[in-house]
Amino acid sequence: MNTQDQYLKSIYLIQQQENGPASTGAVADRLEVSPASANEMIGKLESDGLADHEKYEGVSLTDEGILRASEALQTYCIIERFLHSVLEVEEFRAEARQLESVIDETVAERLDTIIDRRERCPDCFDAETDACELLDVAESEPAD
Amino acid sequence: MRGDGVSLSYPVASDHQLARLLQIGMVLEEVVEARAHKHHETLDEEELGDEIVSLLGEAAEESAEHRRRLEELVDELDADPVAYGEIEKLVAARYESDTDFDGVLYDQLCNEETAYKFYDDLITAIEGSDVRFTVGRERLLSVLRAIREEEAEGVEEVTELMEDET
Numbered sequence: 005m006n007t008q009d010q011y012l013k014s015i016y017l018i019q020q021q022e023n024g025p026a027s028t029g030a031v032a033d034r035l036e037v038s039p040a041s042a043n044e045m046i047g048k049l050e051s052d053g054l055a056d057h058e059k060y061e062g063v064s065l066t067d068e069g070i071l072r073a074s075e076a077l078q079t080y081c082i083i084e085r086f087l088h089s090v091l092e093v094e095e096f097r098a099e100a101r102q103l104e105s106v107i108d109e110t111v112a113e114r115l116d117t118i119i120d121r122r123e124r125c126p127d128c129f130d131a132e133t134d135a136c137e138l139l140d141v142a143e144s145e146p147a148d
Numbered sequence: 149m150r151g152d153g154v155s156l157s158y159p160v161a162s163d164h165q166l167a168r169l170l171q172i173g174m175v176l177e178e179v180v181e182a183r184a185h186k187h188h189e190t191l192d193e194e195e196l197g198d199e200i201v202s203l204l205g206e207a208a209e210e211s212a213e214h215r216r217r218l219e220e221l222v223d224e225l226d227a228d229p230v231a232y233g234e235i236e237k238l239v240a241a242r243y244e245s246d247t248d249f250d251g252v253l254y255d256q257l258c259n260e261e262t263a264y265k266f267y268d269d270l271i272t273a274i275e276g277s278d279v280r281f282t283v284g285r286e287r288l289l290s291v292l293r294a295i296r297e298e299e300a301e302g303v304e305e306v307t308e309l310m311e312d313e314t
Contacts, residue, residue: 007154007155010156035156041154044154086172087168091168091171091172091175092230092231093168099168102158102161102165103165103172105156105158106169106269106270106273107172108269111176111262111269113262115175117179118175118239118242
């Protein structure tokens with residue numbers, strides 16, 4: 005998944021959590037980049053017509069941005085679900101984050117042919133737990 | 149660990165990550181092999197024609213060989229075991245329910261293109277990494293580049309065949 009799609013996906017999830025625009029700081033935190041880097045990419049998304057940025061409020065995705073983000077989130081869901089259900093990786097969320105930049109959406113589409121993803125994907129993705137809510141996350145959580 | 153700057157493309161950071169990516173490659177090859185076999189099994193040889201039958205046979209053989217080469221690398225790394233027997237069954241079981249890819253040649257083209265893209269991105273991510281893997285970097289890259297080259301040839305071969313068909 006390319007860098008732009010990773011930003012779109014993060015903004016989409018923050019907007020979902022906040023029920024409003026995503027602050028640059030929150031985007032930077034989620035992606036573990038500097039606020040300056042986040043700002044630079046948000047400017048690019050805005051010039052590409054994928055996001056609107058209001059000073060002091062934050063960034064909101066346009067309809068086209070939402071569509072792209074939703075596709076990127078589906079790709080991410082495929083990677084998570086594949087790691088969890090096919091390779092039986094316990095730390096599937098952490099590994100999905102590490103691997104997402106190397107797995108292209110066309111590769112994810114092929115992996116998708118052997119996993120059981122629901123039609124409502126990616127709406128079942130839970131931004132809080134960073135995983136599909138239909139996956140049995142409890143088993144994968146380390147015990148406190 | 150995330151890097152500096154806007155880019156979120158990260159190099160392969162550990163043996164474990166490398167092993168995982170190679171395992172994903174093995175599953176992709178498994179998918180290609182299984183689909184080539186299933187196409188051959190489910191469709192009439194006469195209907196497919198000699199050229200497509202031989203293409204499918206070669207594709208399955210090549211994927212099995214790629215998988216073997218990847219497995220050799222994975223065996224030398226610190227990797228979690230993966231139940232390939234189970235994955236083989238899963239790939240076979242899922243094949244019939246899949247309706248997304250129409251046409252044998254088109255499916256085969258997707259296979260080759262996807263595999264090419266996968267190895268190309270993987271090679272870039274390894275080239276960008278300064279981690280010392282348990283497997284020698286030169287050997288690792290030469291195996292992956294050779295596989296990528298074969299995938300590129302595969303794309304060309306299927307494209308030519310598709311052009312002949314039309």
